[in-house]
Amino acid sequence: MSKILIVFGSATGNTENIAHLIEAKLAKAGNEVTVQNAAAATADHLADGYDAVLMGASCWGDDEIEMQDDFATLFEQADKMDLKGKKVAAFASGDREYVHFCGAVDVIEAKAKELGAEVVAEGLRLEGDGGGNDEEVSNYTASILQHL
Numbered sequence: 001m002s003k004i005l006i007v008f009g010s011a012t013g014n015t016e017n018i019a020h021l022i023e024a025k026l027a028k029a030g031n032e033v034t035v036q037n038a039a040a041a042t043a044d045h046l047a048d049g050y051d052a053v054l055m056g057a058s059c060w061g062d063d064e065i066e067m068q069d070d071f072a073t074l075f076e077q078a079d080k081m082d083l084k085g086k087k088v089a090a091f092a093s094g095d096r097e098y099v100h101f102c103g104a105v106d107v108i109e110a111k112a113k114e115l116g117a118e119v120v121a122e123g124l125r126l127e128g129d130g131g132g133n134d135e136e137v138s139n140y141t142a143s144i145l146q147h148l
């Protein structure tokens with residue numbers, strides 16, 4: 001049994017729904033999963049006590065990657081999260097019409113690596129609320145669990 005934290009930023013509920021799809025798979029596999037909305041989370045020692053931290057957000061820019069506000073505010077202080085040596089994976093909701101489809105995945109992965117975390121799964125990029133993507137979510141959680 002591993003302790004896993006899922007932190008998400010979501011404006012209309014899509015990334016939140018994906019967070020819960022991930023939660024359900026990880027919990028079913030026997031792990032202790034905590035889900036936190038970035039709006040209510042604080043960066044200080046966020047990762048402490050967890051075996052893995054999964055972070056996800058939507059994007060709202062046009063030409064640039066602009067992560068969802070609550071998540072962006074929290075992630076500005078990523079250096080306080082104690083991610084060094086931590087197993088991390090990213091996920092996002094997005095729309096393929098945009099240049100940077102699920103661009104938050106790239107930002108989260110780059111920063112996590114910079115801070116010395118180990119990115120343990122390819123980022124999960126889903127359209128809308130992730131409904132109908134059961135296989136993708138299963139593959140994502142299986143990759144993470146292989147590293148725990």
Ligand SMILES: Cc1cc2nc3c(=O)[nH]c(=O)nc-3n(C[C@H](O)[C@H](O)[C@H](O)COP(=O)(O)O)c2cc1C
Pocket residue numbers: 009010011012013014015016057058059060061062064065066068093094095096098099100101102103127128129
């Ligand atoms: C002005 C605007 C900009 C957007 N920019 C992006 C983007 O750069 N990349 C992307 O994948 N989706 C983009 N989207 C789509 C949203 O991220 C998408 O609707 C997402 O599912 C919202 O998730 P949330 O409810 O968790 O916030 C944009 C939507 C709007 C209205």
